[in-house]
Amino acid sequence: MPVNLKESWWIRDVEIPTRVVLAPMAGVSVQAFRRQGRRYGAGLVSSEMVSCAGIEHRNERTLGYLRVASDEHPLAIQIFGSEPRAMAEAARMVEAAGADLVDMNFGCPVRKVTKTGAGANLLEDAELAYRITAAVANAVSVPVSVKMRRGIEDGSRACLTLGPRLVEAGAATLTLHPRSAKQMYTGYADHTLTAELVSLVDVPVIASGDITSRAKAEAVLAATGASAVMVGRGAQGNPWAIQEIVDGDAAQPAREEVAAELIHFIRETVRELGERRASGFLKKFYAWYLGHGRFPKPFKNELVQLSSTDDVVTRLLAAAPGAADLLAELEADAPDEEYLLEGMPISIYGGG
Ligand SMILES: Cc1cc2nc3c(=O)[nH]c(=O)nc-3n(C[C@H](O)[C@H](O)[C@H](O)COP(=O)(O)O)c2cc1C
Numbered sequence: 233m234p235v236n237l238k239e240s241w242w243i244r245d246v247e248i249p250t251r252v253v254l255a256p257m258a259g260v261s262v263q264a265f266r267r268q269g270r271r272y273g274a275g276l277v278s279s280e281m282v283s284c285a286g287i288e289h290r291n292e293r294t295l296g297y298l299r300v301a302s303d304e305h306p307l308a309i310q311i312f313g314s315e316p317r318a319m320a321e322a323a324r325m326v327e328a329a330g331a332d333l334v335d336m337n338f339g340c341p342v343r344k345v346t347k348t349g350a351g352a353n354l355l356e357d358a359e360l361a362y363r364i365t366a367a368v369a370n371a372v373s374v375p376v377s378v379k380m381r382r383g384i385e386d387g388s389r390a391c392l393t394l395g396p397r398l399v400e401a402g403a404a405t406l407t408l409h410p411r412s413a414k415q416m417y418t419g420y421a422d423h424t425l426t427a428e429l430v431s432l433v434d435v436p437v438i439a440s441g442d443i444t445s446r447a448k449a450e451a452v453l454a455a456t457g458a459s460a461v462m463v464g465r466g467a468q469g470n471p472w473a474i475q476e477i478v479d480g481d482a483a484q485p486a487r488e489e490v491a492a493e494l495i496h497f498i499r500e501t502v503r504e505l506g507e508r509r510a511s512g513f514l515k516k517f518y519a520w521y522l523g524h525g526r527f528p529k530p531f532k533n534e535l536v537q538l539s540s541t542d543d544v545v546t547r548l549l550a551a552a553p554g555a556a557d558l559l560a561e562l563e564a565d566a567p568d569e570e571y572l573l574e575g576m577p578i579s580i581y582g583g584g
């Protein structure tokens with residue numbers, strides 16, 4: 233019997249309405265991305281990794297990552313660091329900001345992060361990983377979770393000894409992306425490890441890696457016994473992939489629909505990051521949205537050259553005039569700005 237992807241499940245007392253989780257992705261998982269993910273059926277969404285040092289030093293841009301919209305719950309905010317006290321302090325701020333879960337990053341393979349002892353480095357430093365998890369779990373009343381890779385070296389099985397220890401330390405759920413840190417994104421995610429991890433712990437496990445279709449999601453859930461699948465790259469510029477996985481609705485979006493969704497995303501991102509940051513940030517999204525054979529390549533290249541997001545919107549509306557009506561519907565359904573910022577921790581966030 234295939235697992236019902238539309239079934240809800242629980243992380244302690246947090247109900248997750250579907251078995252699809254939107255992955256945390258640095259440089260991608262802005263609020264607009266998370267809210268869109270929820271709209272298309274993701275049961276849980278996550279912020280990108282946020283530096284606990286940045287939170288501790290009240291770095292303005294870092295604190296911007298703690299803005300939570302009222303319509304994106306349930307939401308995990310992910311933190312990274314290597315110092316138990318600083319991680320606990322960051323976790324308190326994350327809870328105060330309104331996150332339903334505090335997630336910890338024990339998998340980032342990027343040298344800038346691992347050289348500080350954080351990210352994937354913690355996979356091979358079980359003692360420190362335990363102390364961080366215990367400190368964070370004791371600091372907050374919301375459930376805490378840890379996202380791991382399999383280990384640092386290829387073929388490593390470190391996650392299987394570490395995972396149960398982290399549960400003892402207080403982790404209420406574990407996510408496994410079963411590639412090594414060395415692998416980065418090459419090769420494939422070996423979900424036989426996910427199945428082993430599921431058999432070793434009594435908390436829900438989320439399977440991350442190479443989930444791009446409903447067939448793959450069902451196969452991984454059935455083979456591993458994981459509680460949910462996480463979707464990352466498959467959802468970049470493609471919320472329809474989430475819909476396909478959750479609902480089995482494989483219809484490809486019409487051009488108008490793609491243009492409307494992209495314009496809505498552009499406008500929300502500009503509101504969130506400001507025009508200057510957003511115009512650079514958004515360029516990769518143009519290729520992601522307009523790819524999949526949806527628009528001709530020269531059109532994508534033209535959009536990337538435009539200097540303002542207003543110009544991009546104008547060009548998109550000219551290419552797909554029917555998008556205007558769909559966009560009006562999307563905007564009418566979206567909560568207004570005041571509602572959006574309701575959960576913002578004004579006392580700690582200086583604007584910008
Ligand atoms: C651009 C990008 C940024 C990522 N940033 C993070 C991050 O901030 N935190 C994290 O735990 N994982 C991060 N990941 C890993 C993803 O969450 C996910 O585990 C991985 O991409 C495998 O899933 P996929 O095959 O569905 O993409 C990132 C991945 C990508 C592609």
